[in-house]
Amino acid sequence: MVGVVYSFAGEFCAARTIRKDVLDCLFGKSSAGILNLIDESLRAAQAASMALGGLDSLCSPIFGLVPGELRATQSKSPRDLIETACLLYSSLVNLDKLDEADENDAPQQEEVNRRFGTEVRLEVxxxxPALVSGFGNGAQLVPGGQRVRFGFSSPKAIIHFTVLHPVRHSGSMKDARAKIFELQQARKLSGVGVAALIAGTPRLDDPTLGSKQRDQLRDNQLEIESEADAVNLRWYSAHSASEGALRVVELAD
Known part of the structure; x- marks a missing residue:
């Protein structure tokens, strides 16, 4: 994915989601022409959607770019919408305007998890479709305690979703550990055969990650995997919502 054409609050807009330096790495001296082609294609797609009053008309290639599937999200802002598209479709994206984001600018862990879980559910x-009843269910882990909601639960499997964030390391690790504990308790109480944590993660070879981010992400994945193995829980890394959905279907069957 190289860009997004979207409608938000009645306005049609377009945004390039692949950075210039990534194109430089991929195409060398030819990157300038490719960058211009992408930007011009996105402008043409935006103009076409405005002229026709909708995005559903964008079904043919535009200057070589092929429109993807039309999606509807529950985003609160254009930035939220674009981040959802990036998470769903590709790891080779990183908006220039988000490059300077630090831990304080990053979306809250709960918001990121909810977005990933929602997209996985849609893909599943x-x-x-028969697995719809498995989403949004909860269980009481201690007598008299509040019900804990799981990403997916069925007679065969209990699954939690989380995201290992390349910026907000401490928050994502804390959330993953908490969900390992909840899965451990739920399996003990229910006797279900499979308890698993599916984590949305960027690819380690993603060229948009810095070396420190890549090293930290690798360390975090190994640590969470070890902690899950120690209590006999399954751990899966998913680079997209569609990968996460395939894991859910595999575990639920």
Missing amino acids: LKIR
Whole structure:
């Protein structure tokens, strides 16, 4: 994915989601022409959607760029919408305007997890609609305690979703550990055969990650995997919502 054409609050807009330096790495001296082609294609797609009054008309290639599937999100802002598209479709994206984001600018862990879980659910329902009843269920882990909501639960499997964030390391690790504990308790109380944590993660070879981010992400994945193995829980890394959905279907069958 190289860009997003979207409608928000009645306005049609377009945003390039692949950085210039990534194109430089991929195409060398030819990157300038490719960058211009991408930007011009996105402008043309934006103009076409404005002229036709909708995005559903964008179904043919525009200067070589092929429009993807039309999606509807529950985003609160254009930035939220674009981040959702990036998480769903590609790890080779990183908006220039988000490059300077630090830990304070990053979305809250709960928001990121909810977005990832929602997109996984949508992908699962596309390929296995019968699993709809498994989403949004909860269980009481201690007598008299509040019900804990899981990403997916069925007689065969209990699954939590989380995201290992390349910026907000401490928050994502704390959330992953808490969910390992909840899965451990739920499996003990329910006797279900499979308890798993599915984590949305960037690819370690993602060229948009810095070396420190890549090293930290690798360390975090190994640590959470070890902690899950120690209590006999399954751990899966998913680079997109569609990968996460395939894991859910595999575990639920």
